[in-house]
Amino acid sequence: MSMHCHVVQDLFSLYQDDILSDETRAEVDAHLAECDSCRAFYEDMRALYRRPSDRVAKAKSYQPDVDLDFANVAKKLRRAKRRNWMLGGAVVALLLAAGVTITNQLDRRMGN
Numbered sequence: 001m002s003m004h005c006h007v008v009q010d011l012f013s014l015y016q017d018d019i020l021s022d023e024t025r026a027e028v029d030a031h032l033a034e035c036d037s038c039r040a041f042y043e044d045m046r047a048l049y050r051r052p053s054d055r056v057a058k059a060k061s062y063q064p065d066v067d068l069d070f071a072n073v074a075k076k077l078r079r080a081k082r083r084n085w086m087l088g089g090a091v092v093a094l095l096l097a098a099g100v101t102i103t104n105q106l107d108r109r110m111g112n
């Protein structure tokens with residue numbers, strides 16, 4: 001056995017992601033061929049890793065909607081901005097109206 005078990009087990013994620021050098025991979029493969037406990041460890045880890053790597057594959061194959069209508073989005077944004085502006089105007093008008101009403105009532109109460 002050229003590699004220690006803990007080294008082989010530490011290398012698992014690199015092995016799984018297939019980013020080991022050919023030499024290291026060959027040594028891991030050779031170790032796994034003759035070491036039952038590391039082989040069991042790798043099988044357990046592979047079972048754990050299977051789901052996340054499926055998710056990675058799915059994420060990699062994900063294609064964003066390239067038909068996104070940017071002109072339409074810009075129009076919607078502009079409309080939203082206008083709506084905010086109108087809302088602001090309505091609030092100002094309301095405050096003015098309230099102010100005028102309060103002032104009128106105060107004037108009336110003071111007998112003017």
Ligand SMILES: [Zn+2]
Nearest residue numbers: 005008035038
């Ligand atoms: Zn081992």
